[in-house]
Structures are given as C-alpha cells and as structure tokens.
Amino acid sequence: MQLGTYVVDPPVVLAPMAGITNVAFRQLCREQGAGIYVCEMITTVALAHRNPKTERMIEFGADETPRSMQIYGVDPEMTAKAVRRIVDESLADHIDMNFGCSVRKITSKGGGSAIPYKRKLFGSIVKAAVDAAAPAGIPVTVKMRKGIDDNHLTYVEAGLIAQDAGVRWVALHARTAAQRYSGEADWESIATLADALDVPVLGNGDIWEASDALRMVAETGCAGVVVGRGCLGRPWLFADLQAAFAGRPERVMPSLGEVAAVMRRHAELLVAWWGAEREGVTDFRKHVAWYLKGFPVGSELRQAMAMASSLMELDDLLGKLDGDAPFPTAVLGQPRGRTNAPAKVVLPYGWLDDRDDEAVPLDAEHDDSGG
Incomplete structure (x- = not known):
C-alpha cells in the first residue's frame, strides 16, 4: 500500500x-x-x-x-x-x-x-x-x-x-x-x-x-x-x-517473564519521554492490567504494580512474577480495552434539520487535545 x-x-x-x-x-x-x-x-x-x-x-x-x-x-x-x-x-x-x-x-x-x-x-x-x-x-x-x-x-x-x-x-x-x-x-x-x-x-x-x-x-x-x-x-x-x-505462520506467545521485559521497556520509554521517573511510571500504570490479562497474577501484586511510582519499585514487583508462566491462550481473540453500551448520540439542537448547512458549529473546538 x-x-x-x-x-x-x-x-x-x-x-x-x-x-x-x-x-x-x-x-x-x-x-x-x-x-x-x-x-x-x-x-x-x-x-x-x-x-x-x-x-x-x-x-x-x-x-x-x-x-x-x-x-x-x-x-x-x-x-x-x-x-x-x-x-x-x-x-x-x-x-x-x-x-x-x-x-x-x-x-x-x-x-x-x-x-x-x-x-x-x-x-x-x-x-x-x-x-x-x-x-x-x-x-x-x-x-x-x-x-x-x-x-x-x-x-x-x-x-x-x-x-x-x-x-x-x-x-x-x-x-x-x-x-x-x-x-x-x-x-x-x-x-x-x-x-x-x-x-x-x-x-x-x-x-x-x-x-x-x-x-x-x-x-x-x-x-x-x-x-x-x-x-x-x-x-x-x-x-x-x-x-x-508476509505469509509466515509464526505468532508471538510470550511467557510472563518475556511480558515483564516488555513492560519494563515500556515504562523505561515513558520515563525518557516524560523526562521524569515518577511521571513516566505513573503514566505506565494504566497499561498494567492489559499486559497481565489472563496470566496467573494475584490481585495484590496487580494492584501494587498499578500504584508503582519508580522504576526500582516496578523492577521489584516484576521480579515477583512467575517468569515461566506460559501465555494464556484463552484470551486470544478476546476484546481488550474499553467496552461500553450503545447510547444515543448527543448533538446540537437542530443538527439533523439541514444536511447542507455549512455553518461552523459554535464552540465545537477546544483549546486542548485528545478525546
């Protein structure tokens, strides 16, 4: 392409x-x-x-x-x-x-x-x-x-x-x-x-x-x-x-130890991007549950990782994982990330009345990003 x-x-x-x-x-x-x-x-x-x-x-x-x-x-x-x-x-x-x-x-x-x-x-x-x-x-x-x-x-x-x-x-x-x-x-x-x-x-x-x-x-x-x-x-x-x-059959099925290495790499990259260890590790917290989905990891350890504030603390917690645990194939093909119920789309008053109206929506843009 x-x-x-x-x-x-x-x-x-x-x-x-x-x-x-x-x-x-x-x-x-x-x-x-x-x-x-x-x-x-x-x-x-x-x-x-x-x-x-x-x-x-x-x-x-x-x-x-x-x-x-x-x-x-x-x-x-x-x-x-x-x-x-x-x-x-x-x-x-x-x-x-x-x-x-x-x-x-x-x-x-x-x-x-x-x-x-x-x-x-x-x-x-x-x-x-x-x-x-x-x-x-x-x-x-x-x-x-x-x-x-x-x-x-x-x-x-x-x-x-x-x-x-x-x-x-x-x-x-x-x-x-x-x-x-x-x-x-x-x-x-x-x-x-x-x-x-x-x-x-x-x-x-x-x-x-x-x-x-x-x-x-x-x-x-x-x-x-x-x-x-x-x-x-x-x-x-x-x-x-x-x-x-490319027509090749191989697929990556990392052990928990290999996942832990990727998690550490991710946190390290975030720290470098933020330029501050606490901010980078804090940003990483949201990813913990996604990485550990399906693996045999106790709730206390999961929670502790989701509250880590330094790479040293994260390293200590990652070291407590069973590195030999195989990838949980039961999660393959399963949805990840946010899911929610259908909902009526909230639109400005009269939005559907005229498809050819070229007026720019009032206050539609915000002086920030994301969404």
Missing part, C-alpha cells in the same frame, strides 16, 4: 488513542513490526494556537518515519491554518483527519462523528486540509465511522466526498457513533465502501489477532487495516501482523 512516497508494508496502521499512542508507545510498537504509527489526536485550534500541552503531544522520535499526525477540526479556515503550520515547520509527513470521535463532549458541539452528516461542511474541512498540505506533498487521509446511528448512515457519501477532495485513503471504523465500542463491527460496511471508492479503504474494528486482519482483508477487499484496542498490553501484535501479511 502506498502513502505518498512511503510504502506501507505491511498495510497496518496504529489507530490514535488518547493517552496511549504517545512517542513511547509508538516506539515500542515500531520495535515489533513495520506499519504506520499515528500520534494522539490533535485539535486544529490547539495546533494553530500552540497550546503547550499540544506541543508535547506532537513530538516524534528521532528515527520515526513517516511522522504521522492525526488532527481533528470543525472549521475549514482553522484546519487550513493548522495544516499550514505543519507544512511551514515540517511537523509531520502524513496527516490523518479524525471524523470518528463519538464522545459526548465532541458530538454535543457538532464535532467528530457528527460532522460527516453535514456533507458540505465535511467536504470543506477535508479540502482545506488537502489544499494546505499540497505544496509540501504531504498526503492526507480520513478516518470515520459508519454514521451517527443506523438511521443516519453517512459513510459511503462521506467517503466519496473525501475522495473527491483528494485524500489518499479512507479508513472506516465499522460501527456507528451510537454503538460506541459495543457489539460487533459491521465488516460488510467496509466491503460496501471498498466497492464504492477508487482510493484505498482501510478497515477498523474487532481486529484482536493477526488472523482477524487477514480475514478482514479477504472478506471485505479492503487494502489494509487499522488496529486500536487489540494492541493494548500486546505491542507484539504488530510482529504477528507483519508475519501474517
């Missing part, structure tokens, strides 16, 4: 995840296998206004290539301004646009997965980014959901609009915003979109193992896959994906 001048082999993309896909996590995953590794979502207003928190979030590793940044915007003018900064200061080599965020604070202002319903506004935002990125030859891609809910599906029309605007690929999380992370992803919608577009379509949703990725490509005809929650506590999933797409 091609992304501008970059060959994406295997055709695997790490999905941006707030508070997860920072420099440290991306480096850890890149050490396992090739692909595109996208930073956390950045709001265009924060990028344009040089929000201090955002300045840290847009950092990339010295050897990170291509530098892939996901932006979120609701205003074509602000989007163009943010992308021009990316171009002028050479901040990234690839820009992905998020139109899939389904959290209340975003959709209630008309942002995220609510935007594609406003087809003209959506098209203006995407075209603003593509046009602003063009002088530097920076490829722009789009990630979105099926629609607001089953009664307001937008993915085919939005995909065609994005294609006409000049994006290099369209990634589809095969759930509606109302589904959030519940139920099963509708892979048939990925096939529908792949049939409708000329640009590559990437599939996202329920890729827990490398075999799921191969099956998604075979069943839908998509050109590649986007992996999110499946790699939480399992960065070696990218090694499995690289092997699978």
